[in-house]
Amino acid sequence: MPQTPRLKDDTQIALGMAAPALIGLFLFVLLPFALAVVLSFTNLRLGSPLPTQFLGLEQYRRIWLDPSFRHALLNNSLFAIVVVPVQTALALGLALLLNRPLRGMALFRTLFFMPVVFPMALVAVIWTIIYAPGANGMMNAFLGFVSFGGWTAKDFLNDPVWALPAIMLLSMWQGVGFQMVIILAGLQAIPTSLYEAAAIDGSNQWNQFRYITLPQLRNTLIFVMLVTTILCFRLFDQVQIMTQGGPNDATTTVMYEAVKASFEQQKMAKGAAMTVVFFLVVLAITVLQRVLVKEEKAIE
Amino acid sequence: MQDSNIQLNRTDHSQSEPVIIRQRRKWLGAIASYLLLTVLALLFVAPIVFMIIGSLKPDSLVLTEAGTFKAFLPGQISFQNYRDVFERVDFARFFFNSLFITSMIVLAGLLVNSLAGYAFARLRWRGRSGVLLLVIALMIIPFEAIAVPLFFQVTLLGWRNTYIAQILPFVANAFSIYLFYTFFIDLPKELEEAARVDGASTLRTFFEIIVPVAKPVFATVAILTFLTQWGSFLWPLMVTLDEQVRPLPVAISSFQTLPPIQWGDIMSFGVMMVAPILIVFLLFQKWFVEGVASTGTKG
Known part of the structure; x- marks a missing residue:
């Protein structure tokens, strides 16, 4: 399209337009990111009289030997291993139900999506009340009701076994609507002609799901699983509000440890090293998603 | 058979x-x-x-x-619980703080990120594709990965316990730029051509021709930004020191443990905190749902 003379070069005006955003990204994303890497190789402590030194990989060695940080990595992984498949399956199930041509589906969609607009801090506060200990607590009473009284009341958030699953449940409650909406959009993008052709061939519903819906949804599902996995590793708000990482590190997470180190103990370098580990995990998950999506494109 | x-x-x-x-x-x-x-x-x-x-x-x-x-x-x-909330803490202050911080981020973000998205999508300049790649790469970095060093930066700048520390770092956003970019790049070229022939400046073309047809993407970015920022907790927890600049999520977490602990009061606080978004959500549901769904198809 070289016929329009104005297209030759907009460098000046373009840089002018992009500058505010680019400067912002540089100062508040790129710079702190580089700073995280640099700080993680030092011994910087806020307010410490000792001079800052270059320590190489010392901080990484320290956090690796820190039992709380190991617990944190384990908890985040456990969280992801349970939440990602369960939440995705639930979201897929809801989306399939809502995708049927029945009246009133918009209302149900609204109800399932509603928790998404709730700030996580509020969700954590409300569920803390729901998890109140004793038989009078709502969750205990509910479980007692559905088990016909076979449930012994728990103090969920102070129980090393139950604290993490308790946080998982409310996180799924808040997050599933988000996934559901994305999957629903994916379902609606599948050409109906595929199903019509399958119906003519006498294919049953299960086979249609197995051989049309799932393959067509593949990239959408990979995407929502990626986002959820990363969310699982970002876990912080719920832990800070509900358990402070306890009891006995049963619910501590990488971000909780990073904030504790840098914010409460002023150990910037240690916090930075944890942050870098966190980023590497996120990067690995993202690369994995790209590979999975590419692979599928190559097959097609 | x-x-x-x-x-x-x-x-x-x-x-x-x-x-x-x-x-x-x-x-x-x-x-x-x-x-x-x-x-x-x-x-x-x-x-x-x-x-x-x-x-x-x-x-x-x-x-x-x-x-x-x-x-x-x-x-x-x-409504006693509601009265109690106002008596026990400065709820209006927290609410104002949240509203002010969030709206500033949304408004400034819409301006700054749409301009950048436009520059990437519709203008020719040297280094364009390289810088665009970098911006897309930045989308991978979650806020949590930079929270600690950013806290260090803000402390050095003396910005702790200010609005500016809660607003400025979140205005420029790589994902918003990307959403604008993908929207603008699909617009027909003829839109700007007439304006350019008339000799209108690039900026005027943008504000008078492009912005009016780009309402959907502005709505999407505004909603996604609002949702994230209204619920933001980790950052204000780190940078705010007192109630002057503290937003709602941090306020409710400290209200929850403020003696005497009264569940009814905590719930009133929660209702008042979520009611504005809930109402906006119910009114503009379609935009919310489409906005969220678009993250799936664009990401």
């Missing part, structure tokens, strides 16, 4: 079934769907209803009725 997959062909008969049976089956299917959806929906809204009803009850009743079905029934309605 009935060859190898005998165990799979339970519904295969549907083609040959009489119409009445097929319709009855459809009916049963619909009823089953509704039943399942209703049970799930009740479980889903239970915490929300519990919060709203609890906020209207005397405090002692919230405690004693939490384990019974009365938790979801109002009984006698009182």
Whole structure:
């Protein structure tokens, strides 16, 4: 399209337009990111009289030997291993139900999506009340009701076994609507002609799901699983509000440890090293998603 | 027809079934769907209803009725808890802080990121594709990965306990730029051509021709930014030191442990904190849902 003379070069005006955003990204994303890497190789402590030194990989060695940080990595992984498949399956199930041509589906969609607009801090506060200990607590009473009284009341958030699953449940409650909406959009993008052709061939519903819906949804599902996995590793708000990482590190997470180190103990370098580990995990998950999506494109 | 997959062909008969049976089956299917959806929906809204009803009850009743079905029934309605919240803490201040910080981020973000998205999508300049790649790469970095060093930066700048520390770092956003970019790049070229022939400046073309047709993407970015920032917790927890600049999420977490602990008050606080977004959500539902769905197709 070289016929329009104005297209030759907009460098000046373009840089002018992009500058505010680019400067912002540089100062508040790129710079702190580089700073995280640099700080993680030092011994910087806020307010410490000792001079800052270059320590190489010392901080990484320290956090690796820190039992709380190991617990944190384990908890985040456990969280992801349970939440990602369960939440995705639930979201897929809801989306399939809502995708049927029945009246009133918009209302149900609204109800399932509603928790998404709730700030996580509020969700954590409300569920803390729901998890109140004793038989009078709502969750205990509910479980007692559905088990016909076979449930012994728990103090969920102070129980090393139950604290993490308790946080998982409310996180799924808040997050599933988000996934559901994305999957629903994916379902609606599948050409109906595929199903019509399958119906003519006498294919049953299960086979249609197995051989049309799932393959067509593949990239959408990979995407929502990626986002959820990363969310699982970002876990912080719920832990800070509900358990402070306890009891006995049963619910501590990488971000909780990073904030504790840098914010409460002023150990910037240690916090930075944890942050870098966190980023590497996120990067690995993202690369994995790209590979999975590419692979599928190559097959097609 | 009935060859190898005998165990799979339970519904295969549907083609040959009489119409009445097929319709009855459809009916049963619909009823089953509704039943399942209703049970799930009740479980889903239970915490929300519990919060709203609890906020209207005397405090002692919230405690004693939490384990019974009365938790979801109002009984006698009182607004005492709401009055208590205003008496015990400066709720209006927290609300203003949240509203101010969030709107500043949304408004400044819309301006700055749409301009950048436009420059990437529609203007020719040297280094464009390289810088665009870098911006896309930045989308991978979650805020949590830079929170610690950013906290260090803000401390050095003396910005702790200010609005600026809660606003400025979040204005420029790589994902918003990307959303604008993908929207602008699909617009027909003819849109700007006429304006350019008339000699209108690039900026004027942008504000007068492009912005009016780009409402959907502005709405999407505004909603996604608002949702994230209204609920933001980690960052204000780190940078705010007192109630002057503290937003709602941090405020409710400290209100939760403020003695005497009263569930009814906490729930009133929660209702007032979420009501504005809930109302906006119910009014502009379509935009919310489309905005969220677009993250899936664009990401």
